[in-house]
Amino acid sequence: MRFEGHIDVCRxxxxxxxxxxxxxxxxxxxxxxxxxxxxxxxxxxxxGRSDLAAAGLGNHGFRLRPPHRLSAAERDVLHFRAEDSExxxxxxxxxxxxxxxxxxxxxxxxxxxxxxxxxxxGTEKTGTTSLQHFLAxxxxxxxxxxxxxxxxxxxxxxxxxxxxxxLAALALADWRMADSLRHQRAIATAEDLAAFRSASAxxxxxxxxxxxAGCDTLLxxxxxxxxxxxxxxxVAALYAFLAPHATAHEVLVYLxxxxxxxxxxxxxxxxxxEAEAEMLPPLPYPSxxxxxxxxxxxxxxxxxxxxxxAAIFGRAALRPVLFAEALRDGGDVIGDACRRIGIDAxxxxxxxxxxxxxxAPAQRFLRSFLPVAKQRLGADxxxxxxxxxxxxxxxxxxxxxxxxxxxxxxxxxxxxAGNERVRTEWFPERGRLFDIDLAAFPTKAETHxxxxxxxxxxxxDLLAAER
Numbered sequence: 201m202r203f204e205g206h207i208d209v210c211r212x213x214x215x216x217x218x219x220x221x222x223x224x225x226x227x228x229x230x231x232x233x234x235x236x237x238x239x240x241x242x243x244x245x246x247x248g249r250s251d252l253a254a255a256g257l258g259n260h261g262f263r264l265r266p267p268h269r270l271s272a273a274e275r276d277v278l279h280f281r282a283e284d285s286e287x288x289x290x291x292x293x294x295x296x297x298x299x300x301x302x303x304x305x306x307x308x309x310x311x312x313x314x315x316x317x318x319x320x321x322g323t324e325k326t327g328t329t330s331l332q333h334f335l336a337x338x339x340x341x342x343x344x345x346x347x348x349x350x351x352x353x354x355x356x357x358x359x360x361x362x363x364x365x366x367l368a369a370l371a372l373a374d375w376r377m378a379d380s381l382r383h384q385r386a387i388a389t390a391e392d393l394a395a396f397r398s399a400s401a402x403x404x405x406x407x408x409x410x411x412x413a414g415c416d417t418l419l420x421x422x423x424x425x426x427x428x429x430x431x432x433x434x435v436a437a438l439y440a441f442l443a444p445h446a447t448a449h450e451v452l453v454y455l456x457x458x459x460x461x462x463x464x465x466x467x468x469x470x471x472x473x474e475a476e477a478e479m480l481p482p483l484p485y486p487s488x489x490x491x492x493x494x495x496x497x498x499x500x501x502x503x504x505x506x507x508x509x510a511a512i513f514g515r516a517a518l519r520p521v522l523f524a525e526a527l528r529d530g531g532d533v534i535g536d537a538c539r540r541i542g543i544d545a546x547x548x549x550x551x552x553x554x555x556x557x558x559x560a561p562a563q564r565f566l567r568s569f570l571p572v573a574k575q576r577l578g579a580d581x582x583x584x585x586x587x588x589x590x591x592x593x594x595x596x597x598x599x600x601x602x603x604x605x606x607x608x609x610x611x612x613x614x615x616x617a618g619n620e621r622v623r624t625e626w627f628p629e630r631g632r633l634f635d636i637d638l639a640a641f642p643t644k645a646e647t648h649x650x651x652x653x654x655x656x657x658x659x660x661d662l663l664a665a666e667r
Contacts, residue, residue, distance in 0.1 A: 204257075204511060205245075206432075210278065212269040218252055219245040219280065220260040230283040233264055235274045240266060242283065313408055314348070315416040317446035318541055319367075321509070322423030324499075325464035325556060326454040326523045327533030329361065332421050333551035334534045336360035341548055347541070348415035352403040355384065368424035370397045371438035373431055381428060401441065408445060418446055419541065426453065426505065430498050435512045449517050451509050452540065454533065455622070456523040457634040458500040458615050459608045467557035467600045469494055471589040473582065475570035480603050480611040503618030506626065520626050522634075559598030560646070561654045566592060568650070588662065595661040605641040612636065 205219030219229050228246035232239060247261035270278065322328055335342070335349045337360065342349055353364040369381040377388060387393050408418070420442075429435055442449065456464075462480050469477035476492045483497040498504065502520075510518050519540065526536035538545045558566070569588065573581045603611075612619075612634075623633040 205260075205280070207278075207280075210275050212266075212271070212275075214263065214265060215270075215278065216261070216263040218249065218257070218261045219282075220258060221282075225258050225260075228260065231262065231280045232283055233278065233280055235270075235278055240264075240278070312445055312447050313411070314418040314446040316448045316450060317418040317420070317442055318450045318452060319425070319442070320419075320421040320452045320537065321429075322426035323454060323456065323461065323505075324423045324427050325461055325468070326423075326456050327526075328363075328421065328423040329554060329556075330551055331533050331537055332361045332363045333554075334548070335362045335419070335421065337549040337551060338545075342419070342543065343412055343415055345543060346415050347417045347419050347543065348408070348411045349419045350404060350407050352407045353400060353420065362421065363424075364420045364422045365424045366400050367420065367422050367438055367441070368428040370400050370441065371425075371429050371434045373434055379428065381424065404445075417541075427499055432508050432511060435508050439512045449513050450519055451513050451517055452519045452521070452537065453505070453509075454521050454523045454526060455502050455633075457612070457636055458502075458619075459603070459611050459636070461500060462495070462611060463600060463603070464557060465495060465499075467563065470563055470566055470570075471558065471593060473570060473585050473589070475567055475574075479601070480607050482610075483614055497614070500615055501618050502615070503621045506622060518626075520622070522627070524635075555593050555597030557598060557600045558592045559596045560601045561650060562592045562596035562598065562658060563600050564648075564650050565655060565658050591662040592658070595664070596658060601646060602641050604645045605638040605643060607645075608636070608638060608641055 204222050205217060207215060207217040209216040215233070219231055221227060221229060228244050230242065230244055232242045234240060241264060243262050243264055245260045245262040247263065248259040249261040252258060252261060320328070320331065339349050339351075339362070349362055350364065351362070353366040354362055355365060365381060366385075369379075369385055369387070372379055372382070374390065374393060376382070377393075382388075382393075385396060387396050425438070429438060439449070459480065466477050466479040474492070474494060477494050478491055481491070481493075481495065482489075483495070483500065485493050506518060506520060521536065521540070523533075526533050534550065535545065537543075566589065570585055573585050573588075577584055619633040623630055627633060
């Protein structure tokens with residue numbers, strides 16, 4: 201099934217829009233409406249609408265009168281599913297956004313500057329930092345091959361790493377002011393956001409106008425497009441921002457088994473000072489979950505990730521790659537991305553290999569150290585724990601703690617249906633999307649306490665890193 205849909209009206213007393221299965225356009229979908237996890241009602245998306253007819257989308261409109269007036273908070277978590285499906289089709293999130301299917305971006309007034317735009321969207325923890333360092337180190341050499349990597353859309357202070365994270369910051373829905381990307385850019389009001397979007401567009405346009413005439417490929421990279429751009433209209437906003445600059449668009453994305461991604465995310469959260477981070481949580485979190493909620497199901501849902509990007513950029517534009525294939529025979533993401541983009545990397549500078557995680561003993565040490573530092577050091581704890589985390593990354597790299605195999609199985613089961621959809625549509629030659637060796641994991645949770653000698657070794661190496 202290939203879902204398309206949109207919420208056009210989201211008022212306290214009325215929700216209306218349309219929905220269909222593009223693979224079976226003659227069938228009217230039965231939908232269920234939810235407020236978070238609470239079922240609100242059901243309906244059939246089969247009403248006729250002139251705008252849908254004009255767009256060739258058929259009779260798939262719907263109207264829902266809620267059993268009570270919906271508060272703003274309830275409208276923020278309103279979403280629809282096809283009946284008997286766990287897949288959320290589309291969301292309201294309190295604001296009516298332009299319908300990307302009925303109202304596509306306006307026709308271009310002039311020939312775009314670039315022949316193609318390649319947007320690398322991650323996913324997170326698949327070598328994106330190394331690739332972005334490579335782009336920065338070899339920016340001039342890439343221009344000689346006709347590939348232009350902008351310096352705008354990169355926040356100040358992140359160079360020499362060219363992470364175009366401004367793309368996600370400007371594409372997020374207007375209501376998402378609490379996102380840290382917006383905080384980092386001092387965006388707190390609608391006026392701030394409008395000014396940021398306008399300034400970003402002007403800076404990119406000015407830079408691209410000055411790009412060497414021989415450059416015909418625009419290359420951008422930000423894993424935040426995977427982790428933050430979660431709504432269909434956010435992807436549409438990003439497409440509208442980029443569309444004027446290139447005739448064709450490609451979206452490159454690397455997919456890593458979700459348990460691997462979760463283990464790496466856990467290590468990243470621990471290094472960032474989140475002592476209570478959980479490695480393989482149940483997703484979505486059940487009601488009343490007592491532990492800190494440090495992630496969400498959307499982060500790991502590759503089925504929905506590819507669906508929303510294909511719906512806006514077009515299926516032919518997507519280039520999903522299995523991360524394990526990029527690493528085959530000792531390869532890496534830099535080499536794989538260069539081959540797929542058409543870059544001859546011979547003689548180009550390579551960034552130093554960066555450890556993305558720390559060893560299991562180092563993780564246990566850091567988890568014990570973080571709360572003690574917070575209690576003993578107060579306001580100075582962030583500086584000290586940041587210092588310790590950075591030194592551990594250099595002196596104690598490793599895979600980190602391994603979860604028990606039954607926990608890996610339970611975690612992966614949460615994404616089995618979405619992974620199967622991805623396999624069927626994008627990798628039909630494979631028997632499974634991911635090959636997972638459960639025998640590589642312990643039969644029960646590892647609870648080894650740190651030995652005094654291990655602590656002293658970690659501390660000695662950590663302090664020696666300052667020499």
